[in-house]
Amino acid sequence: MQNKRIVEIMVGFFILVAIVAMFLLAFKVSGFTDFSANHTIKISAEFDNIGDLRVRAPVKVAGVRIGEVSDIVLDRNSYRALVTMLISGDDKIPTDSSASILSESLLGSNYIAIMPGFDTTFMRNGDKLGETNSAIILENLIGQAIFKPKDEKGEKSNV
Amino acid sequence: MLERIQRLGAFGLSFCERLGVSAVLLARVIVRRPRFVKALPLLVEQLYMVGVLSLVIIVISGLFIGMVLALQGYNILDKFGATVQLGQLVALSVVRELGPVITALLFAGRAGSALTAELGLMQATEQISSMEMMAVDPLWRIVSPRFWAGLISMPLLTVIFMITAVYGGYLVGVGWLGLDPGQFWANMQSSVDLHKDIMNGVIKSGVFGFVVTWISVYQGYYAVPTSAGIARATTKTVVYSSLAILGLDFILTSFMLGGW
Numbered sequence: 001m002q003n004k005r006i007v008e009i010m011v012g013f014f015i016l017v018a019i020v021a022m023f024l025l026a027f028k029v030s031g032f033t034d035f036s037a038n039h040t041i042k043i044s045a046e047f048d049n050i051g052d053l054r055v056r057a058p059v060k061v062a063g064v065r066i067g068e069v070s071d072i073v074l075d076r077n078s079y080r081a082l083v084t085m086l087i088s089g090d091d092k093i094p095t096d097s098s099a100s101i102l103s104e105s106l107l108g109s110n111y112i113a114i115m116p117g118f119d120t121t122f123m124r125n126g127d128k129l130g131e132t133n134s135a136i137i138l139e140n141l142i143g144q145a146i147f148k149p150k151d152e153k154g155e156k157s158n159v
Numbered sequence: 160m161l162e163r164i165q166r167l168g169a170f171g172l173s174f175c176e177r178l179g180v181s182a183v184l185l186a187r188v189i190v191r192r193p194r195f196v197k198a199l200p201l202l203v204e205q206l207y208m209v210g211v212l213s214l215v216i217i218v219i220s221g222l223f224i225g226m227v228l229a230l231q232g233y234n235i236l237d238k239f240g241a242t243v244q245l246g247q248l249v250a251l252s253v254v255r256e257l258g259p260v261i262t263a264l265l266f267a268g269r270a271g272s273a274l275t276a277e278l279g280l281m282q283a284t285e286q287i288s289s290m291e292m293m294a295v296d297p298l299w300r301i302v303s304p305r306f307w308a309g310l311i312s313m314p315l316l317t318v319i320f321m322i323t324a325v326y327g328g329y330l331v332g333v334g335w336l337g338l339d340p341g342q343f344w345a346n347m348q349s350s351v352d353l354h355k356d357i358m359n360g361v362i363k364s365g366v367f368g369f370v371v372t373w374i375s376v377y378q379g380y381y382a383v384p385t386s387a388g389i390a391r392a393t394t395k396t397v398v399y400s401s402l403a404i405l406g407l408d409f410i411l412t413s414f415m416l417g418g419w
Contacts, residue, residue: 004200007207013212021322025357029325031252031348039287056352 040067041125042087045099045112050081051135053101053110059085061114066091070110085112087123094119100133110135181377188303188376199342201304208379209270209305210312216269216321217262221320223326224257225240225249232328236304236325245338246347249328252353254360258321263367266313266398271375272307279389287380302380305374312366314361321360359415371400 002087034099050072059067075082087093103110114129123129232248278301283285287297325347332338351357375396382392 004204008203010211011203011206014206014214014312017214017317018318021318024322025254025325025351026317027354029254029322030351030353030357153392 010048025134039089041089041123042070042084042086043093043123043125043127043140044082044084045129045132046075046078046082047079047099047101047132047134049134049137050083050137051101051110051137052103053083053112053135058111059087059110060111060120061093061116063113066114083112093124093129095121095123095127096131097123098131098133099129101135107130164195180381181373184298184377184380185373187298188306191299191303192293194299198299198304201300202307205304205308206312209274209308210315213269213312214317217320218263218323220261220265220356221258221323222249222327222330223224224261225253225324226327226331228252228257228324229328229336233332233338242338243342244346246328246343246345247350250325250347250351251317251330251356253324253328254321254356256412258324258407259317259360259363259367260404262320262364263313263371263404264401266309266316267371267375267397267404268367270309270312271371271400272393272395274309274375274391274413275303275371275379275382275393278305278376279382279384279392282380282382283384283386283389285384292331302376306376309372309375310365310368313371317361317364321357352386355415363408363411366411367404370403370407374399393398 053069053072055069055072057069058065059069067085070086071084073082073084074080093114094117096119098115098117100112100113100115101110152156207290228249229245232245233242235247236248238241281301289299290297290300329340329343332345378392378396378399382388
């Protein structure tokens with residue numbers, strides 16, 4: 001009888017430890033930031049070139065993550081990339097904001113930075129950001145630096 | 160010539176027969192009238208035998224694998240000046256691949272072989288036949304709780320393995336090699352996804368648990384009832400389980416990376 005009790009207690013502890021481990025994995029290891037939950041709004045923006053941007057890349061305002069990229073498709077008429085973002089509904093984005101694609105470090109992954117405008121009306125679900133800046137392609141920059149006319153070279157020594 | 164072809168045919172037929180017998184055994188274990196009140200104490204006892212007693216080996220291996228992964232990863236990442244990504248490296252490799260596979264291999268060696276030996280000895284000492292004599296269904300009384308216990312314990316053990324390995328990596332990376340704990344966790348959290356990485360790892364371990372317990376239960380139940388037969392059945396359990404785990408792991412990974 002005593003033995004059976006111990007067995008049951010041990011099994012209970014085993015299951016409890018596994019549940020705690022699952023919670024730790026969810027919150028400590030994966031950070032559990034699920035933007036696909038409700039209370040988000042969907043906005044989109046068109047870019048000339050998205051560079052290395054991928055789905056689930058972060059969307060940031062002033063460096064703070066407020067959402068993520070949910071979909072990237074090519075607009076077949078204008079040949080521009082249409083990027084759809086899921087953004088937390090609490091964060092109000094003025095309608096004249098602009099979006100640009102930046103990279104986290106020289107070799108890091110890309111993200112979308114939104115520069116807030118000054119409008120008093122805010123983006124709603126399904127709206128499109130008008131003003132966008134494309135990703136900076138490293139190869140183009142190098143090309144520009146190499147093939148720059150000689151008279152400008154002195155000023156741009158820090159490139 | 161014809162004799163050889165005949166032998167090949169006989170081998171193929173007996174293989175199919177064994178496969179069919181094991182499938183029938185599995186179906187008879189799974190598909191039955193549920194008797195929760197009576198089955199629960201049996202299940203708890205087997206959870207103790209299969210799950211709790213495997214806990215020590217799982218925790219210790221998890222800890223050491225996380226630690227050695229951090230040590231190796233640190234030395235490689237150091238060449239690229241990317242040691243801040245150590246948390247990501249340890250977490251992703253443990254959660255996606257090493258966690259389910261190594262837990263399943265250890266589980267096959269620790270619990271699977273024990274299941275086979277136990278069932279084989281029961282068969283050899285005619286405990287199972289005498290149970291049938293007393294109108295107690297041995298599949299219900301003996302096999303079913305062991306099967307379910309293996310199926311339930313495996314994902315739980317894997318989750319415990321994963322978290323111990325991550326903390327083992329933390330111990331070496333932050334405690335010994337002196338990385339910043341904030342960067343360690345932040346880079347890990349930004350790259351590990353709950354559904355894509357952790358849940359897929361848990362699904363993998365569920366499949367492995369199913370296959371390993373199925374193989375060990377079948378090998379034990381149909382073992383040749385002699386001491387040599389039990390020895391062969393136990394060996395077969397470990398060998399077949401390990402091969403099945405590694406093969407299935409490749410198939411499952413290719414499905415999961417393909418966006419399944």
